[in-house]
Amino acid sequence: MDSNHLDRLIQKYIDRTATPAEQEELNNWYRDFTGEEDPFPMTDEQEAVAGQEMLSYLQGRIQRKKRPSVAVFASLAAACMLGAVIYMNWTTTPENQNFVANIPAAASENRFIYLPDSSKVVLHPGSKMDYQYKGNNREVTLEGEAYFDVTTHPDQPFIIHTGQISTTILGTSLNIKTYQSDSVSVSVLSGKVQVTDANQQKTILTPNQQVVYNQHTNNIQQVKIIQATVIDWAKSDMQFQDMPYEQLAQRLERRYDVSIVFKNPALQHCPITGRFSGTESLNEVLDILSQTMGTTYSMNGRIVELDGTACFNQIN
Structure with missing residues (x-):
């Protein structure tokens, strides 16, 4: 298989945009190299193991070239403070926990945040988030756009x-966007959420569903989504081509x-290509880079x- 075509298939597989035919083509390529027969039908657990096996094989396939670079592939299943203008504040007492992040629109990177409850947030530039934990509720006030991967606490x-x-x-896990005062969109990637509007109307969302709420008309519209397109913004600062490791x-x-x-200062000059x-x-990220x-x-x-050690085959 042509290497450029293979790279395109791998990226589409990672982004979960590959068609069934493209997935089968990639599966066939993998089986040709491993010499294994088609394992289907598989249980969910077996399929997860096979996916990790394929990811490990793809990582092992990557070779350093004469002008060294590293192609980094990471699964979608398994973003940013910029400069002195970012405002971060964290206070905590036994009764109350509060976290505020405010990222200017001019920032070039997203911000990845771990909340005290181990939930993960990727905050888009131009966004502000205020997290509070008091009593049994974990409450966030959001302006802008963010991806949330929420840790399960049934009683909280x-x-x-x-x-x-x-x-x-x-x-x-979900994506919420509200840059303008006229509308708010909530997109669910996994799990289940309940959206409540100003009139106390409740809408239940499951994976691959989105609601767009118009705050002027109180109209709420529910649509289907493609996950990769909804959170495409989150990877904008994590796609790099021949970037020096120091940068x-x-x-x-x-x-x-x-x-x-x-x-080892020599590592700073090794160029890396990653997605x-x-x-x-x-x-x-560091695990993949290290591997x-x-x-x-x-x-x-x-x-x-x-x-x-420094890059292989480094030219003096």
Whole structure:
């Protein structure tokens, strides 16, 4: 199979936009290289194992070229503080936890945030989020756009307030967008949510469903969505071509609010080509980079140390 065609198939597989025929073509390619027979029919557990097996094989297939680069592929299933103008505030007491993030529209990267309950948020530039935990409720007030991957706590509802609507979640991933005062959209990627409007009308959403609420007319419209297109914005700062590792490290510092140190300075010049979904945690990103670069990393608080040999076949 032509390598360019294979790369396109892999990216479409990662983005979950591959057609059944393209998925079968990629499956056939994988079986040809592993020599294994078609394992279908498979249970869900077997299919998950097979998916991880394929991802590992694809990572192992990546080769460093004469002008070294690394192609990084990360699953969609398994974003950003910029400069001194970002406002971050965190206060906590035994009775109350509060977190505020405000990212200017001029920021070039998204912001990845871990909330105190271990929920993950990817915040779009030009957005503001206020998280509070008091009593048994986890409540967020959002202006702008954000992706949420909410940790399940059955006795602690997670409620997102956007304009005139509120979205109640027990455990799910979703995207909420409200840049203008006239409309709010809620898109569910997994799990189940309840959207309540100003008139207390309730709408239940399941995966691949979206509601758009007009705050002037109180009209609510429900439509089907394609997940990859809804959160396409989250990967905008995690697609890079032949980027020096040092420049990528600076991007990751802003995105995840950490400091990255190169124990071997020669690694800073290694170019990297990568494609992530944008919803991965820092550990997930570093794990993939380490596997493909043949390097190691360690974390001490918010300080990350990278180590390893310089690029293979590096030209002096």
